[in-house]
Amino acid sequence: MSPAMDEKIDPIYQSVIARNPGEKEFHQAVHEVLETLGPVLVKHPEFAHYKLIERICEPERQIIFRVPWVDTHGKVQINRGFRVEFNSALGPYKGGLRFHPSVYLGIVKFLGFEQIFKNALTGLPIGGGKGGSDFDPKGKTDGDIMRFCQSFMMELYRHIGEHTDVPAGDIGVGGREIGFMFGTYKRITNRWEAGVLTGKGLNWGGSLVRTEATGYGAAFFVDEMLKVRKDSFDGKTCVVSGSGNVAIYTIEKIHQLGGKVVACSDSGGYIYDKNGIDLELVQQIKEIERRRISAYAEERKSAKYVDGGNIWEIPCQVAMPSATQNEINGKDAAMLVKNGCIAIGEGANMPTTPEGVKVFQDAGIAYGPGKAANAGGVATSALEMQQNAIRDSWDFEYTENRLRIIMQNIHRDCYETAEEYGSPGNYVVGANIAGFIKVSRAMLAMGVV
Numbered sequence: 213m214s215p216a217m218d219e220k221i222d223p224i225y226q227s228v229i230a231r232n233p234g235e236k237e238f239h240q241a242v243h244e245v246l247e248t249l250g251p252v253l254v255k256h257p258e259f260a261h262y263k264l265i266e267r268i269c270e271p272e273r274q275i276i277f278r279v280p281w282v283d284t285h286g287k288v289q290i291n292r293g294f295r296v297e298f299n300s301a302l303g304p305y306k307g308g309l310r311f312h313p314s315v316y317l318g319i320v321k322f323l324g325f326e327q328i329f330k331n332a333l334t335g336l337p338i339g340g341g342k343g344g345s346d347f348d349p350k351g352k353t354d355g356d357i358m359r360f361c362q363s364f365m366m367e368l369y370r371h372i373g374e375h376t377d378v379p380a381g382d383i384g385v386g387g388r389e390i391g392f393m394f395g396t397y398k399r400i401t402n403r404w405e406a407g408v409l410t411g412k413g414l415n416w417g418g419s420l421v422r423t424e425a426t427g428y429g430a431a432f433f434v435d436e437m438l439k440v441r442k443d444s445f446d447g448k449t450c451v452v453s454g455s456g457n458v459a460i461y462t463i464e465k466i467h468q469l470g471g472k473v474v475a476c477s478d479s480g481g482y483i484y485d486k487n488g489i490d491l492e493l494v495q496q497i498k499e500i501e502r503r504r505i506s507a508y509a510e511e512r513k514s515a516k517y518v519d520g521g522n523i524w525e526i527p528c529q530v531a532m533p534s535a536t537q538n539e540i541n542g543k544d545a546a547m548l549v550k551n552g553c554i555a556i557g558e559g560a561n562m563p564t565t566p567e568g569v570k571v572f573q574d575a576g577i578a579y580g581p582g583k584a585a586n587a588g589g590v591a592t593s594a595l596e597m598q599q600n601a602i603r604d605s606w607d608f609e610y611t612e613n614r615l616r617i618i619m620q621n622i623h624r625d626c627y628e629t630a631e632e633y634g635s636p637g638n639y640v641v642g643a644n645i646a647g648f649i650k651v652s653r654a655m656l657a658m659g660v661v
């Protein structure tokens with residue numbers, strides 16, 4: 213059961229709604245955190261006195277800018293760029309850039325807000341921020357992507373830096389886009405400043421395991437939740453939504469841990485392969501050919517493609533939503549539980565609606581919220597920053613091992629904090645409170661700034 217909003221906290225939430233009209237995803241993300249913080253104020257009245265919740269809900273800085281560029285056909289295009297620098301108590305602002313037509317201030321703020329707590333949970337020195345654009349990369353030529361990224365960085369460069377704000381990828385932004393942006397930053401500033409962006413290529417400052425990190429980390433987190441229940445991935449049927457970077461490496465790690473992923477998806481529909489998803493084929497289609505996931509079923513007899521289908525109707529024991537926000541609603545959650553699902557690990561940010569979260573919690577299944585379960589991506593970005601700072605690069609095994617230890621620590625932190633605050637087994641409570649306390653303590657020490 214999710215706790216009711218504390219009476220001291222409710223007015224803070226109401227003021228967030230009033231001050232940020234129309235930003236429904238941001239309201240949802242704030243609500244999810246604030247409804248769990250009541251017991252914290254009882255133990256820490258100083259947090260209320262110094263208005264820590266109010267301060268954390270207000271971004272330190274919000275930047276919105278015009279991104280003009282000329283497309284392949286010589287036509288002028290105008291997009292909107294965003295960077296919300298939310299909180300720098302624990303380190304430079306850190307968080308990805310999302311390029312997707314749905315992007316507006318409310319989405320960037322929800323992501324930036326979640327990022328504060330997620331980054332705190334990693335235990336590494338990174339603050340929270342997020343950015344992006346309503347630019348739609350789908351179907352664009354490499355030239356279009358490059359010109360857009362160059363124009364985007366032409367403004368963003370003045371706001372970022374290795375000690376200030378360190379962007380990375382998110383939906384629609386991968387190695388190719390980071391490369392174009394790094395090149396532009398380098399040209400404008402005349403600085404080869406590796407630490408300004410993460411997710412870089414391996415031969416120019418990138419870190420091994422960064423590409424795999426979000427997916428691997430999410431699978432490690434679920435593995436830990438299963439261990440608590442004296443269980444494992446071994447022999448489990450799993451469903452992973454999405455087919456981008458997070459989904460692909462979630463599938464790879466689940467297979468390594470002995471589970472079988474039978475379905476994945478894109479915004480058009482899902483593929484079901486009773487023999488288990490052939491990851492090499494997915495990678496060929498999505499990463500190399502940049503085609504739709506429906507192509508999988510054309511290549512594999514054992515698979516079917518369901519156009520417009522709902523992937524959550526497939527019976528599974530472990531579900532890992534790894535596509536986008538609000539992709540599991542209350543009905544989907546009920547269907548998953550009814551079909552025997554025992555664990556959820558969120559690779560995407562806020563993929564479950566509040567109704568869905570309630571269904572999972574009421575059913576008592578292991579539910580790992582995104583800000584804990586998908587923290588492996590940004591944690592490995594922080595490891596990339598460490599390597600950049602000492603001008604070194606670590607091998608795969610060492611880096612993956614560090615990621616695994618970080619995910620185990622996050623899991624333990626969330627688990628123990630939930631218990632300490634009277635909600636055993638509730639990882640939402642554990643993640644929110646553990647993250648909030650880390651940030652609040654730092655802010656308290658630094659005074660009212």
Ligand code: GLU
Nearest residue numbers: 307308380381382590593
């Ligand atoms: N976009 C990722 C996230 O949601 C990674 C951010 C980063 O590496 O800075 O956490």
